[in-house]
Amino acid sequence: MAAKKPRVIVVGGGLGGLWATIRAAEAGLQVDLFSLFQVKRSHSACAQGGINACLDTKGQRDSIRQHIIDTIKGAAYLVNQPPVKSLCEEAPGLIRTFDRMGVTFSRTPEGVMDLRLFGGVKNKRTCFAGATTGQQLLYAVDEQVRAHEDAGSVKKYEWWEFLSLVRDGAGRCRGIVAIDLKTMETRAFAADAVILATGGLGLVFGLSTNSTNSTGAAASRCWQQGARFANGEFMQFHPTAMPGDDKHRLMSEASRGEGGRIWVPRDPKDKREPAQIPEAERWYFLEEWYPAYGNTVPRDVASRAIWKVCRDLKQGLNGQDLVYLDLSHLDAKWLRTRLGGILEIYEKFSGEDPTRQPMKIFPAVHYSMGGLWVDWEKDEKTGAMKQPSPRNHQTNVPGLFACGECDYQYHGANRLGANSLLSASFSGRVAGESAAAYVKGLGKTLAAVDAGQPAFADEKRRQDSLNNELLSNRGDENPFLLHKELGELMRTKCSIVRDNKGLDQALSALGELKSRSRRMKLDDTRSWANAPLIYARQVQDMVVLAEVIAKGARMRDECRGSHWKPEFELPIPEGKFPGDPEFEEYRAKWKRENDKWLKNTLADWTPDGPAISYEPVDTSVLPVEEPRDYR
Amino acid sequence: MSDVIRLKVKRQDRPDAEPYWEEFALPWKPRHNVVSLLMALRENPVNAKGERVAPVVFEANCMEEVCGSCTMIINGKVKQACSTLIEGLQQPITLEPMTKFPVVRDLLVDRQRMFDALRKVRAWVPIDGAWDIHVHAPRISPREWELNYDFSRCMTCGCCMEACPQYHPGSQFIGPSPLGQAWLFNNHPTGKFSAEDRLHALMGPGGITDCGNAQNCVRACPKEIKLTDAIAKLGRQTTSQMLKDIFSR
Missing domain, CATH: 1.20.58.100 (Fumarate reductase/succinate dehydrogenase flavoprotein-like, C-terminal domain)
Incomplete structure (x- = not known):
């Protein structure tokens, strides 16, 4: 009987929310999925460069251990390490699952998934689908959720905005209040557990690389109702965005992973066209300052270097907050296959062809490492996260879970490129499973008690x-x-x-x-x-x-x-x-x-x-x- | 270059209300696109007559032509508003909601029918479950990848549906975009295991034979997806499926 089935509410239909939805549905829960718009429009679609998983198919002796080390050091150690261990260990399995869902990952001549280099690492570990990886991953889980919708285990509430949690007398999260963005009707919805997957908060900074709906408002609302927020001060500036008055458009780190170089003219008064400036008169400052990693230093390092060049040394292009991101030395046809998605964006908005002349970029607000505090349970035997456990990804509000960018779990003081699609997927998966374990632990379905209770009204x-x-x-x-x-x-x-x-x-x-x-x-x-x-x-x-x-x-x-x-x-x-x-x-x-x-x-x-x-x-x-x- | 941008918007207060045109004049700014212009307008929503009015309602999200939200008709052509730059547009710029979907308010329309169509054609790869089975999907050649990737970038934005003469509120035709997706999943090495289900969904009224071959879809697609190629291939697939059905009866 459908009415007796325990219910979970998922708020947010990006990569995290859709993974949570799938796993909760697979665990036998009835899922009510809320989103501000049709879930396929979610901001995950904007992620470009790729998703990290140690597949070690490039003859570099890459290892999961190295992925763990790179992530923890990238985070400046400010991260609970057992969850990171689980994240990296389970990444290859997640990728295989995505592959089976039909994600159009880019291929090697042998027809297996290709890998590219990303920032803060020395091995090729980033799976990608051209330069639209986030879009491809999002669509895969969107399709799987549609299959669950077809089977009746998921009901979508699209064009509904989350307004608040409903907490009962014991403080337990028992549902939400949301507003229908067409009729403006507010309504209370009951559930046994709520999973928040509402993404980032770039709009708090006005201009960012984020979509216009990444306001952080949902996380803020939960915070104001008692959910703890962690590491809010850690905001990632992506080093290479195309500045705009309406949005700073991301130019993927993959452009540097594939050989793109950052430079400014050595002479700040040099007014020549970039192609006219000889090699010796260009200053590749990242390569000079960081010879070991060069252009693929982690994002915090690259952003500060660009900041220093423009603000402190006054070496920005024409005295402006701009430096070159140069792909023009690479083969144009090859670039189209590998990075077509971002080349198109740059061309459409600037009118210039980045395969012929360097792009002009500057760092922009990009990703919140901070977010809602979430718990995790340690597996003493393996030293990783114990799974499944109702504690994983549960906030301090009982019954409220968080996953994806709106939680704080995996990236500490600085996230590595291509780890966000990974953490969004992984944490969504874990949150769905944890919510199912939590609901099972309740022993009865609370949602069966109708939403007419005083707390809801x-x-x-x-x-x-x-x-x-x-x-x-x-x-x-x-x-x-x-x-x-x-x-x-x-x-x-x-x-x-x-x-x-x-x-x-x-x-x-x-x-x-x-x-x-x-x-x-x-x-x-x-x-x-x-x-x-x-x-x-x-x-x-x-x-x-x-x-x-x-x-x-x-x-x-x-x-x-x-x-x-x-x-x-x-x-x-x-x-x-x-x-x-x-x-x-x-x-x-x-x-x-x-x-x-x-x-x-x-x-x-x-x-x-x-x-x-x-x-x-x-x-x-x-x-x-x-x-x-x-x- | 003129220092004002003249704008004419076809507005509609509610789904059942009569549409009306409203004109605006906004200060010119370099590199404005249609969405950023509507954002500037909502800060100070004063029409050309000097009246303060409700801001124009529209849908937008990614601002870089990857989410598919902001489709509208700009100077008579269906487009993504975020990547349509104001420079180069003839003024007054006219903005209209898409005509093939019900208007919610102003430029905001409800494209649910497209998503329902994706469900109808079973546009997904059936899997045993979203867990690791310790093997990858079968190998895919770079050439097949390129064909599939072309279609997997479909944003369900609706430009092709708007451009298609066969697709409209009064017709049952499923439209080009869902057909493209049906082809995509039929071309996947394991997605093709359920190709028959997709083909059966495309036979009969509203199915593939309702395509009038106007080829508008492929011209309207902001991602230049080769929709007509997919429709042609699907047409052959459904024909042979039909014959197979007859002989296996």
Whole structure:
């Protein structure tokens, strides 16, 4: 009987949410899948370069151990290592599953999956489908979910926006309140467990590489209802994006993995066309500064280097915040097969052909390593994550799970390229299985108790009153302009390089923005497909989330991965390497610094703003001995 | 270059309301695309008569022509709005919602019918389950890969459906995009195990024989997917399936 089947709600239909949906359905749960739009439109489609898995098919003796090491070091060690171990160990199996789903992975002449090089690693470990890998992976799980829909185990609620959790008297998550984006009807939905898979929060920074719906509003709403947020200050800037006034368009790291080079003219006053500038008069600064990794250093390193060249050394193209990303030395036909997707984007938006002249790029906000705190259970025998376990990917709110970019689990202070499609898929899979284990542990289905209970009605009423407050138009603030201000503030004060003075200013400005966001005026007060109302609510929640990011950044007085405060920098002595006394002295200092700061930031909601605390990370897989060094 | 952008939008307040045209003039900015223009408009939604009106409702997400959201009719042609740059468009720029799908509001339409069609043609590879079985899918030659990859980039944006004369609210025709997907899965080494199911779904009313061979679809596709090739091949597949069905009866 369908009515007796336990129910799980999945919020978000990107790679994570769809994997969670599939695994929950396979475990015998009835799934209600909520999405702001048809799930096929999700932001996972924008991921380009690939997905990491150690297949070791390139004669490089690649190993899973090396994938684990690269990921942990890439993360500047700020990551619980057992979950990373599971992530990397299970990556090849996930890839095989995707392959069976029909993903059009690019092929070698023998017809097996090809691999390419990515950043922060030395071995080819990235599976790819041209330069539209995210789109291909998303479509594969979209298709599988459609098969489950056809079988009746999944019901989609597309064009519904998640507004809040419903928590019962014991604090357990029992469902959600959502709003139909066409009819504007709010409704409470009951479930035995809820899985949040709502993606990133790039829109908090206004302009980013993210899709316009990656606002972080859903995670912010859960946070305001008691779910803990972790490591908010760690925001990845992707080194190579094409700046725009509406969006910074990503130019995949694969372009460098496939041989693309970053450079500026040695003479900043050199006005010649790039092709006219001879090799000797070009400055390939990444190759010079980081000979061991060259153009494929990790993203935090590359972004800071570009920042330094443009801002500190004033060597940007024509004095602007731009450097060249050059593919023009590579064969055009081969480039089309390997990177067609991004070449098309660059061409369409700039009118220039990147196979003939270098692209002009600058770092842009790209990925939030931080997110909702999630639990995990350790398997003492293997040292990895124990599976299945209802603890895995469960937030501190019982019954609420999180996966994909909206959780904080796998990337620490800096994510490696092509690890996000992996973590989104893996964590979605795990969250679906964990939610099933959790529901089984309940021993009965709570969702059978109807949604007419007071907790549901109360929460719906609270959401209606928030909407009505906005629709009553008592204020004068324009939600779209307020969002612009928020973005501008975050991009300048919470950027690649940060300082405490700026962060203090950001926090006080955010306080003001928060109160102004309560006094908005909408140009649309109709009760049908009212986009400004939805936007206004998102802006309110984005401002609140921005405080978590800024406060975490203000309090972390160190440099780690994407979070960089030069005042507290501990530089590697120039020209010195392990064994040199100067380097060993540096290593000792670095360890002392880790004693102080190798801790996850935890943010809890309070009426006075985020309360910050810290928790240690599990380093049982790779001892924290080797500083990150990509020279 | 003129310093204003003149815009004419075909608006509709509700699915059952009468559409109306509204004109706007916005300040010119370099590198504007149609979506960024609509974003600028919603910040200050004042029409050409100087009246403050409700912002134009539209759908957009990725802003780089990969999600398929922002399809609309721009100066009479169906396109992705995010990758349509304002420079080079004749003014006033006219924006209309697609005509083949029900309008929700303004430029926002409901393309559910396309997704239902994907279900009808069983556009997926049946698998035993989403777990590791410790083997890969069979090998695929680089040449077959290229053919398949062309179709696997279909965003379900609806441009081909809008352009197709046979596809409209009054017809049952399934339309070019789902046909392309049916072909894609029939061409996959294990997807073809259920090719018969897909072909049967395409026989009869609304199926492949309703294609009028106007070839508009392939011209309208923003990804230049070779839809007509797929339709031709599917046509042959369904014919031989039909014969097979007759003789195996």
